[in-house]
Amino acid sequence: MILTVISKIISRKGWCHFPSRWEGTWFQSGVRTPIIISEDRLSTKGRCIASDGGDKFLVVDDMFRVDADPVPCPFAGAFTFSYNRGHGECTTPPSSVESCTQDSRLLLRYQACPDVYGSESTVEELLCLATWKEGSSRYLVGKVHHSHATSNEDRYRCFVYEKSQTNPPLGPMLPSPGVTLVPSETTVDFRVAQSGDATCNGLFSPMEGSRTMALRKAPSPIKCSFPSWLTAHSRWHTLDYRRSYQFHARNTTLRISNASTPDDSAPPPPFPPPPPPAVGSGTDGADRNVGPGGHHRGNSVHHRGRHQQLLQQVAASPLSSPQDAEMRVVCSEAVEVTGDFARLVTHVTMGCHSGFVCMTFYKRDSHVIEVQAGSYTHRPEEACQPSHFDEAALPFVTLVSEGHGVRKRRNTCNDEEDFTSLAVGCGSSDTMEFRSACTRADLISAYSCHGGWEDNGTHFLITTPLSRTSHGARRLCFIYREGGPGSGGVIHFSSSPDSCRRNVLPGVEGALAFNVTNVGQCMEMSSASKTAIHKLLSLIGPLLLLLLMSR
Incomplete structure (x- = not known):
C-alpha cells in the first residue's frame, strides 16, 4: 500500500482518527526511523486533534508500508x-x-x-x-x-x-x-x-x-507435453504425503508443492535446488563493469568468468525461501517416451531460481510411478548429459496417485509389541498382516497392497497401513530380496516410509528390517481367494503365504 496523502481525518464527537486502513508501519524516504500510524497519532509528525469533516487531501510525502502484502507483478512471463x-x-x-x-x-x-x-x-x-x-x-x-x-x-x-x-x-524527443x-x-x-x-x-x-x-x-520454454500415462492421474503424492505433484495447463506444466502438515517440517526438495543467483550491486553509478569509451576493466575472458562466478555464487536472498517454495516444471523436450518410460528435458522454477533439468519417469504400476531428476543447467542441451544426469547414482522418488486405496480401521495390539509372523493373502486377497501373540488380538498391523515391481533382483511393494496411529506412516514401501543359495529360503525384508530407496539393505536397514521363512499355506482358503492370492504372489514371490519372522 502506498500512502501519498496524510491529512485526511475523520471526525466523531469532537475527536478524530486517521482512517483504519492507514494504520501500521511505514517507510518514508529521507526519514531514518519507521513512521507508525495508530488511531489519532502519526509517529513524530503529530496527533490529530480536529477535523473539518470533509474529504480533503493534502499531499505531503510518499510513504511505503513496510509490511505490505505483495501484489502480482504487471509483467507476466519471461x-x-x-x-x-x-x-x-x-x-x-x-x-x-x-x-x-x-x-x-x-x-x-x-x-x-x-x-x-x-x-x-x-x-x-x-x-x-x-x-x-x-x-x-x-x-x-x-x-x-x-x-x-x-x-x-x-x-x-x-x-x-x-x-x-x-x-x-x-518520434524524436528531447530529454530533460x-x-x-x-x-x-x-x-x-x-x-x-x-x-x-x-x-x-x-x-x-x-x-x-x-x-x-x-x-x-521471450520465447516460451514449453515445447512438449507430459505423456498421457503420467497425466492420467492429475495429482500424485510421495509415500509420506509431504509433497504433491499436480499437472496443469494441457499437461505441459507440473507443480510440485509441500503438503500442509502442521506437525512436520518442510520436506527436502525432490532434487537438489538450483544455486541461487548472486544478487549484484544494482546501485546507480556503482560497481561498473565497463569504463569510459566502452573499454572493459579487464579482458573479455575475465569478464565472462566474473559473470559466471556471480551466477554460481550461493548467496541467499531474503526475498526468497526456495526450500519452502513451490516448484513449477514445464516440459521443454521429449528425449525418449514409451508406454512406461519417459525421459524429458524440463524447465524448473523454484522461487526465483530456474534452470533446465533432465527428469525420468518410470511407470511401475497403474497407480505407482517413480521419478529421477538431475542437476540444473542453463543450457537445455546439457541437461541429460552424464555430467548433469547420472542415472546409476540418482535417487528415486516414489509417487502414488491421489485417492487410490480405501483405508479401513482395525483393532491393534500395543504398537511396541514384537510381531512373530506375517500372513499374506489369508484374511483378504490384497492384504499383508503382521501377527503377534498379544492378549487383545492376534493382529498387530495390516497393510493393503497397491502394486509392485522388480528391479535387478530386488522387489518393491507399495502398501497402505489399514490401522495406524495419527503419526503413523501414510504409505510404506516394502523392499525385499530372496537369500542366496544355502539360505534355507530366507527372504530379507525392509520398509521405507517416504520412497523406495535403492540404498537400503533388505533385512538390515530401513524403518522395519526383518527376515522371513516360509512355514506353509493359510488354514482355510476358498477357490476365489486362491486366484486373488496367486495374483498377489506373482508380485511378491512364490514363497510368501504364512511366514515366520525374526527381527
Missing part, C-alpha cells in the same frame, strides 16, 4: 530487455527478466555491454508491492534486493510503465536534463522507467527515469 542508465542503450548481449513461482516476484539479470559505459552484469530480485493508474500513466512500487542494498532507502523503487499496443517507432530516453523499437512489449531513489518524484513517463528499459517477450 522477457528480454535492453536498458539505459544515461550513457547509451545496452542491447547486446540482451538482459532478461525471469518469472518466479510467486507471481509477485521477478528476477532481473542485467548484462554488461562492451561499448556502453555504466552497464554492468548483475542480478536483482524485485518484489512487487503496489500498482495503480494515474491519468494515462501506470505505476509500480517494488522492493529491489541487491548486494549493496543496506537500507529501505536503497531497496524501495518506483516504476512507471506502459504496455505497447502497435509498437510504432518513436539528467534523464535518459528509450530509443525507438518496433518489437517492444513494455516500456519501463525506474526512479533513482525511494520516491516516485519526477517519474511521469516510461521514457524518462534514472534507468529505462524496453521489454520484449
Whole structure:
C-alpha cells in the first residue's frame, strides 16, 4: 500500500482518527526511523486533534508500508530487455527478466555491454508491492534486493510503465536534463522507467527515469507435453504425503508443492535446488563493469568468468525461501517416451531460481510411478548429459496417485509389541498382516497392497497401513530380496516410509528390517481367494503365504 496523502481525518464527537486502513508501519524516504500510524497519532509528525469533516487531501510525502502484502507483478512471463542508465542503450548481449513461482516476484539479470559505459552484469530480485493508474500513466512500487542494498532507502523503487499496443517507432524527443530516453523499437512489449531513489518524484513517463528499459517477450520454454500415462492421474503424492505433484495447463506444466502438515517440517526438495543467483550491486553509478569509451576493466575472458562466478555464487536472498517454495516444471523436450518410460528435458522454477533439468519417469504400476531428476543447467542441451544426469547414482522418488486405496480401521495390539509372523493373502486377497501373540488380538498391523515391481533382483511393494496411529506412516514401501543359495529360503525384508530407496539393505536397514521363512499355506482358503492370492504372489514371490519372522 502506498500512502501519498496524510491529512485526511475523520471526525466523531469532537475527536478524530486517521482512517483504519492507514494504520501500521511505514517507510518514508529521507526519514531514518519507521513512521507508525495508530488511531489519532502519526509517529513524530503529530496527533490529530480536529477535523473539518470533509474529504480533503493534502499531499505531503510518499510513504511505503513496510509490511505490505505483495501484489502480482504487471509483467507476466519471461522477457528480454535492453536498458539505459544515461550513457547509451545496452542491447547486446540482451538482459532478461525471469518469472518466479510467486507471481509477485521477478528476477532481473542485467548484462554488461562492451561499448556502453555504466552497464554492468548483475542480478536483482524485485518484489512487487503496489500498482495503480494515474491519468494515462501506470505505476509500480517494488522492493529491489541487491548486494549493496543496506537500507529501505536503497531497496524501495518506483516504476512507471506502459504496455505497447502497435509498437510504432518513436518520434524524436528531447530529454530533460539528467534523464535518459528509450530509443525507438518496433518489437517492444513494455516500456519501463525506474526512479533513482525511494520516491516516485519526477517519474511521469516510461521514457524518462534514472534507468529505462524496453521489454520484449521471450520465447516460451514449453515445447512438449507430459505423456498421457503420467497425466492420467492429475495429482500424485510421495509415500509420506509431504509433497504433491499436480499437472496443469494441457499437461505441459507440473507443480510440485509441500503438503500442509502442521506437525512436520518442510520436506527436502525432490532434487537438489538450483544455486541461487548472486544478487549484484544494482546501485546507480556503482560497481561498473565497463569504463569510459566502452573499454572493459579487464579482458573479455575475465569478464565472462566474473559473470559466471556471480551466477554460481550461493548467496541467499531474503526475498526468497526456495526450500519452502513451490516448484513449477514445464516440459521443454521429449528425449525418449514409451508406454512406461519417459525421459524429458524440463524447465524448473523454484522461487526465483530456474534452470533446465533432465527428469525420468518410470511407470511401475497403474497407480505407482517413480521419478529421477538431475542437476540444473542453463543450457537445455546439457541437461541429460552424464555430467548433469547420472542415472546409476540418482535417487528415486516414489509417487502414488491421489485417492487410490480405501483405508479401513482395525483393532491393534500395543504398537511396541514384537510381531512373530506375517500372513499374506489369508484374511483378504490384497492384504499383508503382521501377527503377534498379544492378549487383545492376534493382529498387530495390516497393510493393503497397491502394486509392485522388480528391479535387478530386488522387489518393491507399495502398501497402505489399514490401522495406524495419527503419526503413523501414510504409505510404506516394502523392499525385499530372496537369500542366496544355502539360505534355507530366507527372504530379507525392509520398509521405507517416504520412497523406495535403492540404498537400503533388505533385512538390515530401513524403518522395519526383518527376515522371513516360509512355514506353509493359510488354514482355510476358498477357490476365489486362491486366484486373488496367486495374483498377489506373482508380485511378491512364490514363497510368501504364512511366514515366520525374526527381527
